[in-house]
Amino acid sequence: EQSCWFAFLSHRSFSTMSDLDISLLDNKNPPFLKYQGQDSYFGDDPPLSEGVGYLVVLGFGALFSIFTTILVFLNQYFGAKGEITSEHFNTAGRMIKTGLTASVIVSQWTWAATLLQSSNVAWAYGVSGPFWYASGATIQVLLFGVLAINLKKVAPSAHTVAEIVNARWGTAAHLTFLFFCFCANIIVTSMLLLGGAATVEALTGVDYRLASFLIPWGVILYTASGGLQATFLASYIHTVIIFGVLITMVFLVYIKFYSSDQIYDYLEQTVSFSDTFCKAYFFDKDEGKTFFEAGSYACGPVSGNKDGSYLTMLSSDGLMFGIINIVGNFGTVFVDQSYWQSAIAARPSSAAKGYLLGGICWFAIPFSLATSLGLASTALMLPISSDEAGSGLVPPAVATELLGDAGAALILVMLFMAIVSTGSAESIAVSSLIAYDIYREYINPNASGGQILFVSRVVIVVFGLFMGCFSIVLFELGLNLGWVYLFMGVCIGSAVCPLWNMMTWKKASGPGAIVAAWTGLTLAVVGWLIAASVQSSDITVDTLGTNEVMLSGNLIAICSSGFIHFVWSMIWPQEDFDFEDLDSKITLVEEDTRGLTAEEQDPVELRRAERWITRRGYVLTFILIIVWPVLSVP
Secondary structure (H helix, E strand, C coil): CHHHHHHHHHHCCHHHHHHHHHHHCCCCCCCCHHHCCCCCCCCCCCCCCHHHHHHHHHHHHHHHHHHHHHHHHHHHHHCCCCCCCHHHHHHHHHCECHHHHHHHHHHHHCCHHHHHHHHHHHHHHCCHHHHHHHHHHHHHHHHHHHHHHHHHHHCCCCCCHHHHHHHHHCHHHHHHHHHHHHHHHHHHHHHHHHHHHHHHHHHHCCCHHHHHHHHHHHHHHHHHHHHHHHHHHHHHHHHHHHHHHHHHHHHHHHHHHCCHHHHHHHHHHHHHCCHHHHHHHCEECCCCEECCCECCECCCCCCCEHHHCCCCCCEHHHHHHHHHHHHHHHHHHHCCHHHHHHHHHECHHHHHHHHHHHHHHHHHHHHHHHHHHHHHHHHCCCCCCHHHHHCCCHHHHHHHHHHCHHHHHHHHHHHHHHHHHHHHHHHHHHHHHHHHHHHHHHHCCCCCHHHHHHHHHHHHHHHHHHHHHHHHHHHHCCCCHHHHHHHHHHHHHHHHHHHHHHHHCCCCCHHHHHHHHHHHHHHHHHHHHHHHHHHHCCCCHHHHCCHHHHHHHHHHHHHHHHHHHHHHHHHCCCCCCCHHHCHHHCCCCCCCCCCCCCCCCCHHHHHHHHHHHHHHHHHHHHHHHHHHHHHHCC
């Protein structure tokens, strides 16, 4: 029946589709009759009750707080014995092994955007969207493994990346990169709450402002209690649940309800419809007019794609998104303290392998979820508007379509796991930056371990409350998850090259890094604004959020910064610097030397690990962003 229906549609001329096909629609095959004239999938009728929303947001938070606190307590007495000092609170004892390091990387790199934005780009660009999202955000983790092993070689005693900047380049550079680190943490946490609150409201009816304020509490409790080790233990559980729901969704789309052949045919059917048919399908009978515009719903050819198809890698918008994604995610990995903190916490022998394994495992999450739920949303022609897709509502819409309330609940749980795992990593990252790089460096240089511990815990609580309020402000400004995701590279991309050079290049100049970071940011913002003005003759939130405009700002940020720092360092290099002296400028608060023994700092093993990750990191990066796309072109 389905093949006959598709054959009927594909052989109808476009001139008759708007007249005849609308009357032939049913609820067995897409486009579904029940969604004709519907301008929103969820509308004002969420599939779950408010009680379910509060249960997930507050109940899961309390449950994980209790469970994780018990795990930390048991580990303290039966596992890695020893009290929770300030060093242990912020570094997890520098003794985390490969498996847990990899699971933490997967967990903290699985943002709300990983689950929601990846499906949004599948909805918008077709198969190129999931690929560029996954590959464009995997290579940073692979390459960060090089920095992780270099950190173990030259600054094993470090607590934060800003601490290393201060030890090498001094106060001015320290304050500069501290600013960019805070920007990265705030941007990432904003995306967690923007996507999470929008989805909670759509699925349960809980007001997004209240959801934004309540979600951080699930993170605050166990992170403030157990520190980085609690984050690592909880992240393992979160990752298991995320993969469980992911496998379930792929099974439902491609095995239980549909097959890959059916989804393929439905995708071709979606782009075969004429503008006339789409306007007739998305027609408001009460208003007596259509609400369809090209690109506002999945109907008709895809602009910028070869043959208008969802099933091609030749997508101009998809490629632009890929470049924006690569640049922006270099910023949110290399400038985000949480990744440096994971490298600090890992054993030297585990740092390189953990990042490589974590990066490869993480690739499967956005790629699989977006190629199942994301492509299914367009194949089934669900009435998801571009605004809803930009807010991250594609996965919950498809899950609800397939499983009803159970599907909505599964996506809600999966999303909450992503939010709390990344949120806890961001919270402990900010607390470390403030405790070590502000409080200890500029307020109380002789701070005791107890004082550092107290400040860390206070900051975790304050930061959670601040971000709840800040995300509400972003909502009121009209900024959604997709907009902030594209913007992040403009804001923090200029800090990427100087930080890479700091860890790998002896000549890298401190003054040059400062000039490069601030000049890159200034040029990026100016170029971003000019591009919006040139393209649209107006500067608004919408004109600033187009792919072309965001691409301009992102590329200017990372390219100008890298060029300036390289030229400056070649002309005025840092003199009399030796990487071997860097760690001596970083002091421990307490004599907690777990993970810093001579065995852990064996130079032969460190050199071997560096060669191992460098070769594999570069090769996999080349395959993911060059070889694979080229082989996908017909």
